[in-house]
Amino acid sequence: MITLDSKIPSGPITEKWDKHRAEMKLVNPANKRKYTVIVVGTGLAGSAAASSLAELGYNVECFTFHDSPRRAHSIAAQGGINAAKNYQNDGDSIWRLFYDTVKGGDFRAREANVYRLAQVSVNIIDQCVAQGVPFAREYGGYLANRSFGGAQVSRTFYAKGQTGQQLLLGAYSALSRQIGAGTVNMHNRKEMLDLVLVDGHARGIVTRDLVSGKIESFAADAVILATGGYANVFYLSTNAKACNVTSIYRAHKKGAGFANPCYTQIHPTCIPVSGDHQSKLTLMSESLRNDGRIWVPKNKGDKRPADQIPEKDRDYYLERKYPSFGNLSPRDIASRAAKEACDDGRGVGPGGYGVYLDFEDSIKRLSEATIAERYGNLFEMYERITGENPYKSPMRIYPAPHYTMGGLWVDYNLMSTIPGLHVLGEANFSDHGANRLGASALMQGLADGYFVIPYTIGHYLASDKSTKVTTEHPEFKKAMEEATAQTQRLLAINGKRSTNSFHRELGLLMWDKCGMARTEKSLKEALDRIPELREEFWNNVKVTGKGEELNQSLEHAGRVADFLEFAELMCHDALEREESCGGHFREEYQTEDGEALRNDDKFCHAAVWEYNGANKKPIRYKEELTFDNVHLATRSYK
Amino acid sequence: MKLLLKIWRQQNSETEGKIVDYMLDDVSPDMSFLEMLDVLNEKLIHKGEEPVAFDHDCREGICGACSLMINGVPHGPEKATTTCQLHMRKFTDGQEIVIEPWRAAPFPVIKDLVVDRGSFDRIIQKGGFISASTGSAQDGNTILVSKIDADASMDAAACIGCGACVAACKNGSASLFVAAKLSHLGLLPQGQPERSTRVLAMVMQMDEEGFGSCTNTYDCEAACPKGISVKNIARMNRDYLKASLFGV
Ligand SMILES: Cc1cc2nc3c(=O)[nH]c(=O)nc-3n(C[C@H](O)[C@H](O)[C@H](O)COP(=O)(O)OP(=O)(O)OC[C@H]3O[C@@H](n4cnc5c(N)ncnc54)[C@H](O)[C@@H]3O)c2cc1C
Ligand code: SF4
Ligand code: FES
Numbered sequence: 025m026i027t028l029d030s031k032i033p034s035g036p037i038t039e040k041w042d043k044h045r046a047e048m049k050l051v052n053p054a055n056k057r058k059y060t061v062i063v064v065g066t067g068l069a070g071s072a073a074a075s076s077l078a079e080l081g082y083n084v085e086c087f088t089f090h091d092s093p094r095r096a097h098s099i100a101a102q103g104g105i106n107a108a109k110n111y112q113n114d115g116d117s118i119w120r121l122f123y124d125t126v127k128g129g130d131f132r133a134r135e136a137n138v139y140r141l142a143q144v145s146v147n148i149i150d151q152c153v154a155q156g157v158p159f160a161r162e163y164g165g166y167l168a169n170r171s172f173g174g175a176q177v178s179r180t181f182y183a184k185g186q187t188g189q190q191l192l193l194g195a196y197s198a199l200s201r202q203i204g205a206g207t208v209n210m211h212n213r214k215e216m217l218d219l220v221l222v223d224g225h226a227r228g229i230v231t232r233d234l235v236s237g238k239i240e241s242f243a244a245d246a247v248i249l250a251t252g253g254y255a256n257v258f259y260l261s262t263n264a265k266a267c268n269v270t271s272i273y274r275a276h277k278k279g280a281g282f283a284n285p286c287y288t289q290i291h292p293t294c295i296p297v298s299g300d301h302q303s304k305l306t307l308m309s310e311s312l313r314n315d316g317r318i319w320v321p322k323n324k325g326d327k328r329p330a331d332q333i334p335e336k337d338r339d340y341y342l343e344r345k346y347p348s349f350g351n352l353s354p355r356d357i358a359s360r361a362a363k364e365a366c367d368d369g370r371g372v373g374p375g376g377y378g379v380y381l382d383f384e385d386s387i388k389r390l391s392e393a394t395i396a397e398r399y400g401n402l403f404e405m406y407e408r409i410t411g412e413n414p415y416k417s418p419m420r421i422y423p424a425p426h427y428t429m430g431g432l433w434v435d436y437n438l439m440s441t442i443p444g445l446h447v448l449g450e451a452n453f454s455d456h457g458a459n460r461l462g463a464s465a466l467m468q469g470l471a472d473g474y475f476v477i478p479y480t481i482g483h484y485l486a487s488d489k490s491t492k493v494t495t496e497h498p499e500f501k502k503a504m505e506e507a508t509a510q511t512q513r514l515l516a517i518n519g520k521r522s523t524n525s526f527h528r529e530l531g532l533l534m535w536d537k538c539g540m541a542r543t544e545k546s547l548k549e550a551l552d553r554i555p556e557l558r559e560e561f562w563n564n565v566k567v568t569g570k571g572e573e574l575n576q577s578l579e580h581a582g583r584v585a586d587f588l589e590f591a592e593l594m595c596h597d598a599l600e601r602e603e604s605c606g607g608h609f610r611e612e613y614q615t616e617d618g619e620a621l622r623n624d625d626k627f628c629h630a631a632v633w634e635y636n637g638a639n640k641k642p643i644r645y646k647e648e649l650t651f652d653n654v655h656l657a658t659r660s661y662k
Numbered sequence: 663m664k665l666l667l668k669i670w671r672q673q674n675s676e677t678e679g680k681i682v683d684y685m686l687d688d689v690s691p692d693m694s695f696l697e698m699l700d701v702l703n704e705k706l707i708h709k710g711e712e713p714v715a716f717d718h719d720c721r722e723g724i725c726g727a728c729s730l731m732i733n734g735v736p737h738g739p740e741k742a743t744t745t746c747q748l749h750m751r752k753f754t755d756g757q758e759i760v761i762e763p764w765r766a767a768p769f770p771v772i773k774d775l776v777v778d779r780g781s782f783d784r785i786i787q788k789g790g791f792i793s794a795s796t797g798s799a800q801d802g803n804t805i806l807v808s809k810i811d812a813d814a815s816m817d818a819a820a821c822i823g824c825g826a827c828v829a830a831c832k833n834g835s836a837s838l839f840v841a842a843k844l845s846h847l848g849l850l851p852q853g854q855p856e857r858s859t860r861v862l863a864m865v866m867q868m869d870e871e872g873f874g875s876c877t878n879t880y881d882c883e884a885a886c887p888k889g890i891s892v893k894n895i896a897r898m899n900r901d902y903l904k905a906s907l908f909g910v
Contacts (some may be wrong), residue, residue: 154799165806197791204787264719337886509898
């Protein structure tokens with residue numbers, strides 16, 4: 025039985041965070057060094073948290089499975105980070121960012137968290153500038169902004185096309201400073217395999233050293249998971265290869281509620297699949313939609329090359345269906361429209377799953393040089409991958425899994441349903457509802473890490489009355505034995521199929537049945553098939569090598585084993601949410617002209633799942649969402 | 663396409679390694695270099711052999727994890743391209759490809775093509791930062807940075823920490839990597855207070871890690887997938903001299 029107390033402070037939304045900060049308990053500076061906090065993950069959320077907590081005086085044990093904290097997947101973010109600075113004087117404000125995020129999330133996020141996010145967004149930019157993040161500047165030396173992801177104001181800060189890299193390197197430098205100072209004990213190439221609970225509180229983790237294979241455990245006073253998203257459940261996604269669900273899923277099995285697992289974001293502009301060898305999908309920045317026009321042939325099966333299809337035989341479907349937002353329609357809408365066109369037999373390129381993103385008109389209007397100046401590096405990247413020149417023929421793009429809004433349920437203090445277990449960044453469910461707006465994930469990761477957790481964890485530590493534990497405690501021994509047993513079990517199967525073949529099959533299944541559009545039928549089919557696949561995995565997977573060495577097949581197998589369980593949770597969630605909202609589109613629930621149809625009477629809540637044992641249906645709980653400040657309305661981008 | 667792969671296999675840091683030959687056919691020109699290795703690994707797993715270990719993650723040229731010496735060239739034949747972004751259409755049918763790990767004393771081999779680049783992290787830990795604790799910052803627009811400086815700083819900050827510069831250098835020098843970080847921070851007003859201590863501390867750590875010295879052969883610049891300029895090394899040397907002569 026889990027209890028969902030969101031702990032939202034009382035009072036007007038604009039004052040909640042200030043009031044809460046004034047009321048939270050503090051840990052006396054001299055006592056901080058008596059506390060140890062484990063931070064798993066060194067992406068924006070993890071690095072920001074680890075460095076900030078160490079600066080405050082806590083002992084931090086920080087973990088990543090990468091060879092260096094700087095390699096976390098946050099490094100790959102391109103576009104930018106939002107903040108309500110209103111430097112452009114164009115009508116932005118904390119309120120407007122709050123409003124846009126709640127509306128963009130299709131009214132499925134918690135208002136109080138979103139408001140706080142918008143509030144601290146301004147501090148993030150200041151902090152990053154102070155660290156030396158080389159944000160783009162105007163000639164006068166002031167910070168530059170651009171508009172992004174359909175926002176009507178210019179509030180996105182950026183560092184060329186490498187904003188995630190620069191923000192992560194900023195957080196990494198702060199973390200490195202603390203590692204150098206001895207306040208953070210950094211564990212590279214160590215993968216968390218399990219969470220350890222003592223008397224119901226999160227008190228440590230079990231890890232595997234990826235070089236020596238040694239299984240170890242670490243004890244602490246609180247645990248923070250900042251381990252990113254799970255879009256790789258689809259096998260092909262824009263995420264880095266190693267992104268996975270393991271840490272949060274293992275915590276879920278230990279009792280942490282998992283919220284809205286079915287909310288996944290499909291990004292509309294990725295390079296289409298080129299063959300069976302494909303190992304990941306590459307995102308082409310959304311900014312391309314500012315100057316590119318999206319189209320497919322009007323007629324099914326029109327196989328003429330793009331330049332031989334005359335205007336009258338082209339369907340610029342976004343411009344046609346959404347005249348006011350056109351090619352800049354939000355991600356979920358643009359993605360679904362592409363799928364519709366391809367399912368209708370009008371897709372382009374090999375396999376027919378692609379649509380054109382055409383720059384011909386912009387090149388005519390603005391010159392090739394201008395387009396090259398704006399998007400040169402992206403055009404090069406496209407050519408490198410596809411071997412085609414987008415100045416001459418239109419790009420081909422197709423939607424791909426990109427981001428996961430679902431994650432472990434957390435209260436206003438970012439604590440999960442397990443006392444002491446805090447969850448930050450993409451790994452939690454908190455701020456984006458059913459759909460995330462562009463440039464808001466970087467903002468959320470850094471908000472959680474720099475400006476929320478340093479306060480709320482102090483409150484937890486100061487209120488917690490449990491006694492110190494060490495790894496000698498029987499619970500640690502037990503968790504280590506379990507982790508060792510799982511590793512040995514995987515190595516002992518010695519079947520016929522590679523881990524990758526299972527991952528691919530699961531991914532394809534999820535993409536077909538629980539991807540951009542879902543139906544009761546498709547979800548039930550997936551729920552039938554996943555347990556069979558899991559069964560086969562545990563009887564027929566082949567993992568080579570030994571446990572006591574660097575063994576990448578073993579690492580992958582452990583992650584896929586968790587995906588094979590987690591996928592089922594995702595389908596249950598998608599099946600029970602009998603409405604369409606944001607990234608979750610159920611074909612049964614749409615308006616006459618094919619738009620998402622929310623059901624606020626029945627589903628204006630976060631669905632939170634409790635683990636109920638192996639091969640048993642998990643239990644669904646609800647956190648009702650109330651909208652006192654932004655009134656429930658239908659999103660319209662027509 | 664059909665290829666003859668000659669790959670460095672080494673069980674762990676204790677054992678000696680050697681080149682092992684593998685024939686691979688059915689390679690599509692649309693595959694990336696790492697996807698080609700994925701195909702090889704699938705085959706090896708089927709045969710019950712251990713797959714080739716190599717570092718990789720983003721496969722988009724930004725995380726800096728991938729690190730292969732391809733026919734003696736770090737990241738292979740295409741200019742300004744990481745291994746993960748290199749595609750097989752740059753090779754020809756029947757070609758022989760030698761694949762080795764980065765070779766440098768401060769990057770010991772862990773297994774096969776995987777090396778330990780912890781020395782880079784330790785250099786950053788000595789001074790590759792601006793000491794600005796969370797919460798102490800003033801409004802971002804109170805620090806003005808000319809567009810020229812911001813752009814130059816960004817160009818240096820683009821370094822992905824892959825280590826190709828070290829692998830390319832006959833002396834195994836890490837000068838390009840260190841200089842890139844020093845320029846990134848040293849070109850910004852925020853980076854000035856620690857500019858002298860930073861260069862002294864980072865250079866000292868670079869030497870302690872056993873990286874060689876720079877003799878201006880510029881092989882690093884040619885190998886760098888992010889186009890980091892050797893001009894940064896000149897700036898580092900000037901800063902170092904100034905800090906050593908006039909103190910900090
Ligand atoms: C291609 C791409 C472009 C994007 N562009 C933008 C953008 O322009 N703007 C925007 O706002 N957002 C963007 N996003 C989204 C954003 O980058 C991510 O949501 C965000 O960076 C996630 O940060 P994080 O700190 O939560 O997790 P991550 O950066 O994913 O970090 C996870 C960390 O956890 C570690 N870890 C995970 N599991 C374990 C384990 N079991 N044991 C030990 N360590 C573990 C990893 O090693 C890593 O250090 C983009 C995403 C992608 C894929
Ligand atoms: S300077 Fe270039 S080659 Fe060296 S680590 Fe940085 S990106 Fe890699
Ligand atoms: S895998 Fe990330 S740069 Fe090559």
